[in-house]
Amino acid sequence: MKTKWGSCNTGAGRIWVNLELAKKPPxxxxxxxxxxxxxxxxxxxxxxxxxxxxxxxxxxxxxRDELxxxxxAHENWDY
Incomplete structure (x- = not known):
């Protein structure tokens, strides 16, 4: 998923989330x-x-506003 935070298939009752959310606040x-x-x-x-x-x-x-x-995506990880 490159352009959305999540998506939903109402017919199948399934939700997908962008793995980049793991790098955001819970x-x-x-x-x-x-x-x-x-x-x-x-x-x-x-x-x-x-x-x-x-x-x-x-x-x-x-x-929503924070996201x-x-x-x-966060590509640059400075330590």
Whole structure:
């Protein structure tokens, strides 16, 4: 997965996550899992989707913003 943090197949009930999430804060991984699980309940990014996200993870917008401002992959590991 090179361009997304996660994806969901609603028909099969399967969720995939980008392995790069292992390099992010744990709450970012939790956010993606909740986000994709909510897609199992609501396919579209509509009001119902946002209400479900608010219910299951009230601070989801903070984690979304943190992921959106970070690169998908981290190639340079300075020690």
């Amino acid at each position: 709450l970012c991984l939790e956010y993606i899992i909740v986000y994709e699980m909510v897609h199992l309940l609501e396919r579209h990014h509509n009001d119902n989707f946002r209400q479900l996200m608010d219910h299951f993870m009230p601070q989801w917008k903070l984690y 959106n401002k970070s690169p998908l």
